[in-house]
Amino acid sequence: MSAAGRVPDARWRPAELVFWAAAVAVYFVFPHHLVLASQILITGLFALSLDLILGYAGIVSLGHAAMFGSGAYAAGLLAHHGWGEPVSGLLAGGAAGAALAFATSFVALRGGDLTRLMVTLGIGLMAYEVANQAASITGGVDGLSDVAMGKLLGLFAFDLGGRTAYVYSLAVLFAVFCLSRRIVNSPFGLSLRGIRDRSARMPALGAPVSLRLTAVYTVAGGIAGIAGALLAQTTQFVGLETLGFSRSADLLIMLVLGGAGWLYGGMVGAAAFLVAQDLLSGMNPVYWQFWLGLLLVLAVFFVPGGIVGTLAGAQLRRLEARR
Amino acid sequence: MTAVLRTEKLSRSWGALAAVREVSFALEAGARHALIGPNGAGKTTLVNLLTGALSPSGGEVFLDGDRITRVPQHVRVRRGMARTFQITALFPNLTVLETVLLAACEQGGLCWSWLSPVARHAREIAEARRIVRELHLEDEMDVRTRILPYGKQRLLEIAVALASRPRVLLLDEPAAGIPKSESAEIFEVLARLPKDVAILFIEHDMDLVFRFADRVTVLAAGSMLAEGTPAEIAANARVREVYLGEAAHA
Numbered sequence: 001m002s003a004a005g006r007v008p009d010a011r012w013r014p015a016e017l018v019f020w021a022a023a024v025a026v027y028f029v030f031p032h033h034l035v036l037a038s039q040i041l042i043t044g045l046f047a048l049s050l051d052l053i054l055g056y057a058g059i060v061s062l063g064h065a066a067m068f069g070s071g072a073y074a075a076g077l078l079a080h081h082g083w084g085e086p087v088s089g090l091l092a093g094g095a096a097g098a099a100l101a102f103a104t105s106f107v108a109l110r111g112g113d114l115t116r117l118m119v120t121l122g123i124g125l126m127a128y129e130v131a132n133q134a135a136s137i138t139g140g141v142d143g144l145s146d147v148a149m150g151k152l153l154g155l156f157a158f159d160l161g162g163r164t165a166y167v168y169s170l171a172v173l174f175a176v177f178c179l180s181r182r183i184v185n186s187p188f189g190l191s192l193r194g195i196r197d198r199s200a201r202m203p204a205l206g207a208p209v210s211l212r213l214t215a216v217y218t219v220a221g222g223i224a225g226i227a228g229a230l231l232a233q234t235t236q237f238v239g240l241e242t243l244g245f246s247r248s249a250d251l252l253i254m255l256v257l258g259g260a261g262w263l264y265g266g267m268v269g270a271a272a273f274l275v276a277q278d279l280l281s282g283m284n285p286v287y288w289q290f291w292l293g294l295l296l297v298l299a300v301f302f303v304p305g306g307i308v309g310t311l312a313g314a315q316l317r318r319l320e321a322r323r
Numbered sequence: 324m325t326a327v328l329r330t331e332k333l334s335r336s337w338g339a340l341a342a343v344r345e346v347s348f349a350l351e352a353g354a355r356h357a358l359i360g361p362n363g364a365g366k367t368t369l370v371n372l373l374t375g376a377l378s379p380s381g382g383e384v385f386l387d388g389d390r391i392t393r394v395p396q397h398v399r400v401r402r403g404m405a406r407t408f409q410i411t412a413l414f415p416n417l418t419v420l421e422t423v424l425l426a427a428c429e430q431g432g433l434c435w436s437w438l439s440p441v442a443r444h445a446r447e448i449a450e451a452r453r454i455v456r457e458l459h460l461e462d463e464m465d466v467r468t469r470i471l472p473y474g475k476q477r478l479l480e481i482a483v484a485l486a487s488r489p490r491v492l493l494l495d496e497p498a499a500g501i502p503k504s505e506s507a508e509i510f511e512v513l514a515r516l517p518k519d520v521a522i523l524f525i526e527h528d529m530d531l532v533f534r535f536a537d538r539v540t541v542l543a544a545g546s547m548l549a550e551g552t553p554a555e556i557a558a559n560a561r562v563r564e565v566y567l568g569e570a571a572h573a
Contacts, residue, residue: 008441204406
């Protein structure tokens, strides 16, 4: 392949290898912060699923937590009722998220951005209240406890220090990331980018837009469900807040902060957001949200494409200027 | 000659406004057919009806003899009908090559391919590169379309349509908004297209119409005013009065 005429491929870039090496290094460098690190990985996975629909297909959502929460409850309920095998629970969580996404796609994907925001918000609120009302199953506001997990692969028990949780979360994140990377670099991914840029044009190229959107929304729902299941398994608890609006809203902020449409943006945004939240709430337990808000405002002005988006965009412009 | 694309009393109205009124015309295989008429004559609406971007209020559309009046737009494209737009409608964040490749992958039925990278589809890449070179866009292959000069965007519109491997190509003012020297370049490219591709094009420049078209349909106020060879149209008194005369006074 000559230098001119680049096409989406699956080659790994050096910066990507550095990113994953850093994620592995965290295990050794910050052994006492692995619980927070696991949360970052799980939230990063959740943000990755939002990036697939928002960053690549242009679907805005304020109800993505519905899929996350359904995955968390699916895995949590399985373990609660005696099926504590982690990997199958994870798959069940993914299936629950995908099923909910598919079922709601027919209303969630209609109309323009504002319609989608409102409809997904509504779906999220309904999912929250269904779980709240079904307290005999979900535990309601008290949450679902007694989520007893078995050993991972029959070998590694989940420990209080979060070592197993971190390695498990990192392995799942990496596997799902590789799958997502394949998807966005495939002809299907290219068609999603076309839909994001100008969906009205796509039928004139022969593309059935609604079907494509339903497909990627379902896949993203599955990934969100896996992320929810991971949270349920690693914390051994499922709370109503897994379905809450604030989880969806925070996720959107993280993705915008990291940069939508680059795959890494959600993960970097999740890390930046959660680390900032942890540090700021430690420094000022009462007013920490003020500083977080200020940080977000500054980020919008100084890194408008998000952290990854700004860096990658600058590189892209350099390449175009060199032409 | 056989008609690849044909309409029967095709109409479209919005309330009392009839944009297209009972238009029956045929596009022959391999034709270079111009669609002309004053502004507001219904030319773009007719193209939208042919491609399925709009549903007709009445009448029928046939492609290769099959009724396609209710067939969705994307299915018509797969059956060999491609178009360009009067107002450029490209994908701002895709590069030139990616844009053409997108159309080539859609045509190749690859866009449900989830897991193999685009780079592995050598046939579609080669086809996209060939079209890009043919349209003199090879120096801009890696440029995002948002920063592409307007004239190049018009060429890219045609490249995208060609990547769909059409048998029927509908061009809505392909040279709109670009200097005359560049519009001649566009028509030179079109003149080199294989003869088995039937082309229906909307164009206001009568020099280009008479040089390029072998048949001309004239629309006025949504109705078909006349149809014939360029010489017949040039000699048609009604056309001269309604359209060419108007152009002469403009």
